[in-house]
Amino acid sequence: MPEISQSRLWLLAGAVAATLSLGACSSFSERSRSALTAITPYKVEVVQGNFVSKEQVEQLKPGMSRQQVRELLGTSLLADVFHANRWDYVFTIRRQGVEAQQRRLTLFFNGDVLDRFEGDPMPSEQEFVAAVDARGHAGKVPVLEATEDQLKKFEPAKDKVKDGDADTSAASLPPLPPSYPPLEATR
Numbered sequence: 001m002p003e004i005s006q007s008r009l010w011l012l013a014g015a016v017a018a019t020l021s022l023g024a025c026s027s028f029s030e031r032s033r034s035a036l037t038a039i040t041p042y043k044v045e046v047v048q049g050n051f052v053s054k055e056q057v058e059q060l061k062p063g064m065s066r067q068q069v070r071e072l073l074g075t076s077l078l079a080d081v082f083h084a085n086r087w088d089y090v091f092t093i094r095r096q097g098v099e100a101q102q103r104r105l106t107l108f109f110n111g112d113v114l115d116r117f118e119g120d121p122m123p124s125e126q127e128f129v130a131a132v133d134a135r136g137h138a139g140k141v142p143v144l145e146a147t148e149d150q151l152k153k154f155e156p157a158k159d160k161v162k163d164g165d166a167d168t169s170a171a172s173l174p175p176l177p178p179s180y181p182p183l184e185a186t187r
Contacts, residue, residue, distance in 0.1 A: 042096070049077045049091040052105050054124045057117075060107075064114040069107060076107075085109040089119075093132070101131075 052073055059072055069087070076087035089105040105119035123131065 043094075045096070046092070046094040048093075050074055050089045051091045051128065052089050052103070052122055053128065054122045057105065057119075057122050060114065060117055062114055062116060066109060066112050066114075069114055073105075085111075085115075 050073065056073055060069070064072075073089060077090045078088035080086060080088070085108060087107045087109070089107070090102070091104075092100065092102045094100045103120045103122060105117060105122070107117045108115045
C-alpha cells in the first residue's frame with residue numbers, strides 16, 4: 001500500500017470533520033431555532049408628541065385666545081400651513097409587549113379665538129402615570145400640599161424684614177458697578 005504523506009492525511013481528516021459537522025448543523029439549527037424564537041430583542045420605548053390630560057381638556061373653553069390655549073396645552077405638534085386655524089395635538093407611545101397607544105386632540109380657531117375642539121377621550125394624569133409605570137402599578141400619589149407648620153419654616157426672619165420692606169441685609173452689600181466690562185475683547 002502506498003504511503004500517504006502527512007499533509008494529505010491532515011487534509012483528509014479535515015474533509016471528514018467538515019462533512020460530519022455539516023450534517024450535524026441541520027439538526028442543530030432545527031433545535032436551536034425554537035429556542036431563539038423565544039428570545040426577543042429589546043425595543044426602546046418611544047414617546048412622541050404632546051400628552052394632553054383629561055384635566056387640561058376640561059379647562060378648554062370656546063372663546064379662549066391662542067395664547068391662553070398655548071399656555072394650557074403647550075405648542076401643538078402639527079401646524080398645517082394649509083389650515084392655519086387648526087391645531088393638532090398628537091401623542092403616541094410605543095412599548096415592548098404593549099399595543100401602541102395614540103391619542104389626538106384637534107382645536108379649531110376662528111381668527112385668534114378658540115371656536116371648538118374634538119378628539120379622543122383623554123386619560124387623567126393619574127391614569128396615564130399608572131398606564132406608563134413599568135412596574136404595573138402607579139403606587140401612592142404623594143400629597144402636594146404643604147401644611148401650615150411646613151410653611152412656617154420658610155417665612156423670613158422678623159429681624160431681617162422691616163415694615164414689609166425688602167431684606168435689610170441687602171443694604172450691607174457693596175454697590176453695583178456703574179457699568180460692566182464687555183463680554184468680548186474689543187479689537
